[in-house]
Amino acid sequence: MKARKAILRTFGAAAGASALAWFAIAGGVTGVSAADTSSMKAVADEGPGYAIEDFAYPNADKILAERHITLKRGDGHILLADCGSATDLLEVWGRKNEKTCFSVTGTSGYLTLEIPAVYFIQGNSYNTQVEMSAGAEEKTFEVKKNDWTPVGESADAQGRDFMLMEIRTAK
CATH class of the missing domain: 1.20.5 (Single alpha-helices involved in coiled-coils or other helix-helix interfaces)
Structure with a gap:
């Protein structure tokens, strides 16, 4: 009870x-x-506004002014790096900028950019493909893993200057 x-x-x-x-x-x-x-x-x-990712490279204006490299867009897996700051960097050699290095992370990545007069690229542990142009002509180069790959003028029968336009990587 x-x-x-x-x-x-x-x-x-x-x-x-x-x-x-x-x-x-x-x-x-x-x-x-x-x-x-x-x-x-x-x-x-x-309600709150929307955040829209445009994939623009951060501080691109400052990098252009200091290093004369136009970094446009990417997915954040290929980043400009100080050469010698790490191992497994992708090295891009050009007549105007000499050596420019990029760190690569993740399983894949892309970066659109402009580096003039590129002639060699030293690959890293990633499968890398670069798009280059000389005037209206565009060429794609497969970069050898952990080895030097002649690109641009060093791979062109006419010895023309090629602009590096895009880098794509994959594991």
Whole structure:
């Protein structure tokens, strides 16, 4: 009998608390005019803005000014690096910039850029493909893993300057 009374008291207290909570929520806020609620609703309906990733290379303007390299877009898996700062770097050799290095991470990556007069690339442990152009002509070169690959003028019968336009990597 005592257990039954305890259960009924607990149930009654829970029902009372539920009713109070419902009245507080449903009864709403008192003393707020219709104009006030419409302004609150408009702010709530707007919601946060959208973040849109454009894949633009960070600090590209500064890098262009300091190193004369145009870094355009990428997925973040091929990054400009200080040569000698790590092992397994991709080295791009050109007439105007001499040596430019890139670190590569992840299972695949891409970077669009412009480095003029590139003639050699030393590969790293990734399968690497580069797109280059000389005027209107475009060429694709497969870069040898962990070895030197002649590209651009050193692979061109006419010895023309080629601009490095894109790097793609895969494990």
